[in-house]
Amino acid sequence: MFEIxxxxxxxxxxxxxIHTSSGDVETPSYAIVxxxxxxxxxxxxxLLQAKTQLIIANTYHLWLTLGEKLDSFEGVHxxxxxxxxxxxxxxxxxxxFSLGFGREHGVGKVLGGEKKKASENLTRITEEGVFxxxxxxxxxxGPKLSMEIQKKLGADIIFAxxxxxxxxxxxVYQKEALGRTHRWAHICLESKSKSAQKLYGIVQGGIFEDLxxxxxxxxxxxxxxxxxxxxxxxxxxxxxxxxxxxxYLPEEKPRHLLGIGKIEDLFLGVEKGIDTFDCVxxxxxxxxxxxxTTQGRIDxxxxxxxxDAQVIEHGCGCEACASGIPKKQLREMFKSKDNEAGTLVSxxxxxxxxxxxxxxxxxxxxxxxNEFKNESLKKLT
RNA sequence: GCGCAGGUGGCAGAGUGGUCAAUUGCAUCAGACUGUAAAUCUGACGCCUCCGGGCUACGAAGGUUCGAAUCCUUCCCUGCGCA
Numbered sequence: 001m002f003e004i005x006x007x008x009x010x011x012x013x014x015x016x017x018i019h020t021s022s023g024d025v026e027t028p029s030y031a032i033v034x035x036x037x038x039x040x041x042x043x044x045x046x047l048l049q050a051k052t053q054l055i056i057a058n059t060y061h062l063w064l065t066l067g068e069k070l071d072s073f074e075g076v077h078x079x080x081x082x083x084x085x086x087x088x089x090x091x092x093x094x095x096x097f098s099l100g101f102g103r104e105h106g107v108g109k110v111l112g113g114e115k116k117k118a119s120e121n122l123t124r125i126t127e128e129g130v131f132x133x134x135x136x137x138x139x140x141x142g143p144k145l146s147m148e149i150q151k152k153l154g155a156d157i158i159f160a161x162x163x164x165x166x167x168x169x170x171x172v173y174q175k176e177a178l179g180r181t182h183r184w185a186h187i188c189l190e191s192k193s194k195s196a197q198k199l200y201g202i203v204q205g206g207i208f209e210d211l212x213x214x215x216x217x218x219x220x221x222x223x224x225x226x227x228x229x230x231x232x233x234x235x236x237x238x239x240x241x242x243x244x245x246x247x248y249l250p251e252e253k254p255r256h257l258l259g260i261g262k263i264e265d266l267f268l269g270v271e272k273g274i275d276t277f278d279c280v281x282x283x284x285x286x287x288x289x290x291x292x293t294t295q296g297r298i299d300x301x302x303x304x305x306x307x308d309a310q311v312i313e314h315g316c317g318c319e320a321c322a323s324g325i326p327k328k329q330l331r332e333m334f335k336s337k338d339n340e341a342g343t344l345v346s347x348x349x350x351x352x353x354x355x356x357x358x359x360x361x362x363x364x365x366x367x368x369x370n371e372f373k374n375e376s377l378k379k380l381t
Numbered sequence: 382g383c384g385c386a387g388g389u390g391g392c393a394g395a396g397u398g399g400u401c402a403a404u405u406g407c408a409u410c411a412g413a414c415u416g417u418a419a420a421u422c423u424g425a426c427g428c429c430u431c432c433g434g435g436c437u438a439c440g441a442a443g444g445u446u447c448g449a450a451u452c453c454u455u456c457c458c459u460g461c462g463c464a
Contacts, residue, residue: 035417056416064418094416114413114423122418134418164416202416230416259416280417287420288413303409334420335408342420 001198001225002254002275008369012246012273015364018226018254020156021196022077023084024053027254028270028360030353031056031088031278036065037079037153040283041343042350044081050318050347051354055085056278059158060092060141063149064134075154088278089155091146091188093181093202093230094259096130097164099123104166109259111167112235125163127180143184147191155197159228159258160188162202167232174206182218189222198225200256207237209244216248226254229274238265242272249273263296263356263380267373270360282349287342289334292352296380298327300345305331318351320344 004016018025031054032039032047039047039055047055057076066073073079076087097109100123106116124131129142146161162181165174181204192199201224205211219227227249233241238260249255256276257269266277282292289301293313298305300312308327312320320330325344333341356376363372 031416033417040417041420058417061417088416090416095418098416099418108413108415110415113415116413116422159416162416228416233415235415256416261415265415277416279415280419281415284417284419284421285414288422289420290414299412302411337420339420346420 002252004252006365006367008271008364009367010370011271013270013360013364013369014273014275015361016254016275018086018157018275020086020198022086022156025086025276026053026358026361027275028266028357028364029054029276030266030282030357031256031276032350032354033278033280033283034080035061037062037076039080039350040346041287041339042283042346046319046343046347047082047350048085050351051358052350053086053354054088054276054278055080055082056088056090057153057155058092058095059089059146059149059153060095060132062089062153063092063141064136064139070149070152073152073154077154086157087155088157088256089150089153089159090258090278091150091159091161091202092130092141093146093159093162094164095132096123096125096162097166097232099132100125100130101166101169105168107167109164109167109232110235110238110261111232125177125180127183129161129184130163143187144191147188147193151193151195151197157198157200157226158192160185160199160201160224162204162230164231165204165206167206167234169206169232171206171208171211174204174208174211178204178211178215182215185219185222185224189224200224200226200228200254202228202230202258203245203249204231205241205245206232207234207241209240212241212244213248216245220248220250224253226256228256228258230258239268239272242269242274246273263292264377266353266356266360267377270364270369271373282353283346286345286347286349289341289345291330291345292349294376294379300327300330300341301334302331312345312348313352316348316351317355318348320348 006015016027034055035058037057103119104121106118122133132139143161150158163177165177201219203215205215254275257274291312305327363369
């Protein structure tokens with residue numbers, strides 16, 4: 001399934017290919033998030049034009065949205081009109097956090113930004129799985145059901161159902177949650193049908209070294225097809241966590257860093273031996289008015305772009321930049337709530353991150369990853 | 382010229398005797414967003430501040446009142462209608 005083409009001489013970075021029945025993914029690669037089997041405001045053609053090779057959809061949200069229709073669901077590839085693009089589905093484990101303690105603690109999975117107002121925890125976690133509350137009542141999702149749903153969704157790569165914890169959880173809680181995630185890992189392996197779908201196990205453990213190592217050792221020894229590293233991080237702790245963990249995850253299997261990230265995170269991850277990433281940043285932030293460039297993020301809604309006749313990034317080959325749409329026009333569109341702005345900037349951001357990964361791959365193959373990393377990080381403002 | 386309606390912070394527009402430095406929206410400024418309940422959310426937005434508060438403000442000038450953006454008088458200006 002996973003073929004390593006080149007190992008970097010100075011780090012654990014590697015360039016490779018993930019082979020699936022839908023096609024290949026060149027790694028390192030960035031999965032674009034399409035939660036409801038749709039990348040918000042971007043069409044299939046636009047995704048492909050923006051060099052997308054990998055997409056991740058969501059089990060929890062699709063399960064609830066499809067309801068009864070799940071049994072006759074045509075599969076994520078047909079639904080997305082992307083028969084030859086590799087698609088993953090997340091298990092719903094992240095929603096245990098995002099709808100649960102993430103809300104209660106008012107935090108995201110990477111501690112460092114501003115805290116939000118605390119709100120109601122919509123989950124109830126038990127040994128068997130998790131009760132989620134929404135406007136229609138309570139829904140129980142556990143490891144076995146997540147596997148069944150993911151089989152029906154038909155992605156190429158699926159994830160074990162885990163408990164993603166909050167960065168504010170203490171050691172005792174993290175340890176307890178880790179136990180559940182490990183027990184659920186077994187259930188996922190047992191429940192998975194014999195199909196071409198590849199199942200990734202997930203390492204948890206928060207920011208605690210012994211828990212992370214214990215988890216990586218434990219999950220890494222199980223017969224998963226690949227591994228995800230999930231859960232919470234401190235913004236400055238991510239490199240350390242990866243360092244603790246990566247050693248225990250078999251070299252010959254692909255490693256995915258769940259829900260990450262930003263430019264710096266990608267270089268850090270690749271350097272530590274990560275093959276694939278996924279993050280909402282390119283698409284969500286695009287809809288919120290932010291475009292990514294080699295220098296970092298710019299907020300197109302700001303007044304300083306009022307008269308800016310330049311494209312987002314000179315030399316960018318994305319649809320928006322290539323057709324010469326200036327920042328001032330995008331700004332106007334955002335100001336007038338024209339949805340097309342979100343589409344154009346989404347395309348730009350997707351293209352940007354996919355291109356960045358492409359350059360990272362090339363640099364590894366040409367044995368100059370470190371050099372490329374340093375020059376890229378230097379450009380960030 | 383007469384009649385009517387108005388003049389409120391960058392704009393629009395509430396408020397019509399005290400709890401009003403003044404609701405709200407827009408604009409502006411700053412920030413956030415990391416396995417998407419987010420095309421979203423948060424904060425600032427008269428001036429000064431030792432962050433307790435202080436000062437100047439609702440077209441202008443007077444006046445009534447313990448107290449006025451709010452009431453009265455005059456003036457200036459705007460819109461509509463009639464000449």
